[in-house]
Amino acid sequence: MKKGLYETDEAIIEGIRFGDDRALAHLYKLHFPMISHFILSNSGTDDEAKDIYQEGVIVFYEKVKSDSLELTCQIKTYLYSVCRRLWLKKLAEKGRFATKMDDAENYLMLEDDVPQQEENERRFGVMEDAMNQLGEPCKTLLEDYYIRMQNMQDITDRFGYTNTDTAKNQKYKCLQRLKKLFFTAYQATV
Amino acid sequence: MEYLMYEQMERYLAGKMVADEKAAFEALLQTDLRLAERLKEHRTLLNTMQQYGQRQELRGKLNAFHTEMETENSSQQTPKWQIFWKRHAQTMAVAASVSLLSVFGTLWSVQQMKEPVKQQTAHYVELRRELDKLKRAQTAIIKDINNTTKPAPRPASVSGTGFALSANGYLVTSSHVVEGADSIMIENTSGAKYKVSEVYRDQVHDLSILKVEDAGFAGFSKLPYTFKTTESDLGEMVYTLGYPREDIVFGEGSLSSTSGFQGDTTAYQISIPLNPGNSGGPLLDDKGNLIGVISGKQAGQEGAAFAIKSAYLLQLISELPLATTLSPVSLPKANTLAGNSRPQQLKKLKDFVFVVKVYN
Numbered sequence: 297m298k299k300g301l302y303e304t305d306e307a308i309i310e311g312i313r314f315g316d317d318r319a320l321a322h323l324y325k326l327h328f329p330m331i332s333h334f335i336l337s338n339s340g341t342d343d344e345a346k347d348i349y350q351e352g353v354i355v356f357y358e359k360v361k362s363d364s365l366e367l368t369c370q371i372k373t374y375l376y377s378v379c380r381r382l383w384l385k386k387l388a389e390k391g392r393f394a395t396k397m398d399d400a401e402n403y404l405m406l407e408d409d410v411p412q413q414e415e416n417e418r419r420f421g422v423m424e425d426a427m428n429q430l431g432e433p434c435k436t437l438l439e440d441y442y443i444r445m446q447n448m449q450d451i452t453d454r455f456g457y458t459n460t461d462t463a464k465n466q467k468y469k470c471l472q473r474l475k476k477l478f479f480t481a482y483q484a485t486v
Numbered sequence: 487m488e489y490l491m492y493e494q495m496e497r498y499l500a501g502k503m504v505a506d507e508k509a510a511f512e513a514l515l516q517t518d519l520r521l522a523e524r525l526k527e528h529r530t531l532l533n534t535m536q537q538y539g540q541r542q543e544l545r546g547k548l549n550a551f552h553t554e555m556e557t558e559n560s561s562q563q564t565p566k567w568q569i570f571w572k573r574h575a576q577t578m579a580v581a582a583s584v585s586l587l588s589v590f591g592t593l594w595s596v597q598q599m600k601e602p603v604k605q606q607t608a609h610y611v612e613l614r615r616e617l618d619k620l621k622r623a624q625t626a627i628i629k630d631i632n633n634t635t636k637p638a639p640r641p642a643s644v645s646g647t648g649f650a651l652s653a654n655g656y657l658v659t660s661s662h663v664v665e666g667a668d669s670i671m672i673e674n675t676s677g678a679k680y681k682v683s684e685v686y687r688d689q690v691h692d693l694s695i696l697k698v699e700d701a702g703f704a705g706f707s708k709l710p711y712t713f714k715t716t717e718s719d720l721g722e723m724v725y726t727l728g729y730p731r732e733d734i735v736f737g738e739g740s741l742s743s744t745s746g747f748q749g750d751t752t753a754y755q756i757s758i759p760l761n762p763g764n765s766g767g768p769l770l771d772d773k774g775n776l777i778g779v780i781s782g783k784q785a786g787q788e789g790a791a792f793a794i795k796s797a798y799l800l801q802l803i804s805e806l807p808l809a810t811t812l813s814p815v816s817l818p819k820a821n822t823l824a825g826n827s828r829p830q831q832l833k834k835l836k837d838f839v840f841v842v843k844v845y846n
Contacts, residue, residue, distance in 0.1 A: 317547060320548075321547075321554070324548060324551040324552070324555070325551060325554075325555045325558075328552075328555065336569070336572055336573060337572065337573075339573075346552060350545065350548045350552075353548060354541070354544060354545075419537075419538075420534070423535065423538040424538065439539065442532060442535050443539030444539070464493070468492055471492070474535075475527065475531055478531060478534070479531075
């Protein structure tokens with residue numbers, strides 16, 4: 297790994313902003329031990345540490361991507377603060393109220409970043425459920441078209457539809473079903 | 487076909503419509519509220535789906551990093567016990583401190599409980615009486631103020647008991663009473679007061695022979711008791727006279743053991759409550775035989791007092807003429823106490839029991 301490349305926080309942020317996966321990978325590997333230690337010393341497991349850390353990194357990543365990051369401290373502190381908050385929430389959900397956290401780092405009071413992240417997580421959770429309930433080939437069809445942005449013609453060929461109209465019709469039906477599944481579940485949880 | 491409608495919406499959302507088509511569609515949205523509602527729904531759905539896709543992709547990347555990192559670290563993986571230790575360090579620390587606390591707490595409390603026992607077993611108290619130092623100091627000051635010209639006689643610092651051995655002025659007391667004495671005075675209840683000196687001492691058996699030194703001393707009257715040469719039996723009724731305070735005090739009990747403190751065979755154990763000042767007092771049996779000399783008691787245990795057996799006193803008396811140039815002690819031969827009631831015995835006896843005052 298080229299360590300010298302991402303020596304500073306600025307370099308990492310710049311790297312992520314330009315979609316450099318190596319910057320993200322470097323960041324990920326750099327701070328995982330800290331969060332892992334924090335979670336493990338506050339009654340968490342390795343898997344929980346991984347989940348919490350990834351959520352934290354996602355928050356950071358999306359902030360960088362959307363240029364809404366106003367970093368007044370080190371990335372390390374920011375990540376720690378986000379993960380700390382997420383973990384507190386997780387503990388509360390588990391019914392274990394941590395009266396005292398075993399803090400290894402300073403942390404910030406993040407009022408706005410984390411709730412947004414939680415809302416997104418919920419929405420994506422619902423979406424994932426809906427997608428899974430949809431079944432094949434609808435799932436792949438929709439993913440190919442809307443997520444991987446593939447050409448309708450390619451999709452038609454691959455799925456073996458007679459023409460694009462049939463494919464479009466199929467896609468429409470799938471979308472209707474997804475819409476129903478998604479909104480029923482989403483509204484229910486609001 | 488309905489899906490055409492959706493295609494139109496998607497094109498509108500993607501911004502692919504040309505200007506006039508877009509204007510027409512927007513006009514339609516203004517009028518058709520149902521369409522507007524659908525459009526909103528559709529936008530949410532598509533956005534969510536796309537963000538979800540991105541998120542999945544990101545997750546995938548992060549997972550890839552994670553596995554990559556794990557394989558990198560696998561060579562230097564922290565051992566299992568270390569993970570275990572990290573996770574349970576706090577609990578173990580608490581457990582360890584609790585156990586330490588209880589161990590030392592137990593040790594401490596056991597020791598606390600043991601302490602009085604230790605005291606009971608180890609202490610032998612000599613029954614000489616230390617006179618009240620504070621009171622003495624105070625009276626000395628008062629006297630000093632009142633009468634500066636004539637120095638008052640110094641009061642005795644220690645007192646004990648002693649009794650006559652023979653009519654020609656020999657007495658015996660405990661040697662710890664007269665230890666380090668400058669001058670010794672004896673006095674009995676009838677007011678007879680003599681100056682005496684220590685003439686012989688047996689440190690081992692804690693006995694001292696005293697002799698009256700006064701020039702005007704005409705000798706005691708005939709001694710009413712005799713000295714027993716053989717050992718007395720367990721359970722015999724015994725009594726003593728002594729000066730634990732200013733006046734003579736009688737104490738009665740039985741011979742509770744033929745050995746003394748910690749198995750000392752030169753002494754008896756007797757069940758008479760004794761106090762400091764009793765040291766050197768005579769121990770007599772019912773028939774008026776002198777069987778021992780009071781010497782001490784065991785601290786913390788009432789009714790366990792000790793007296794040196796008379797055999798050792800007699801041995802000491804027999805050594806006296808050999809060791810010194812003094813005339814031999816003529817021991818009394820007739821016992822006039824036997825058969826008398828106890829008060830009668832005491833009446834005869836008390837003139838021969840003296841308070842021994844030691845000045846130094």
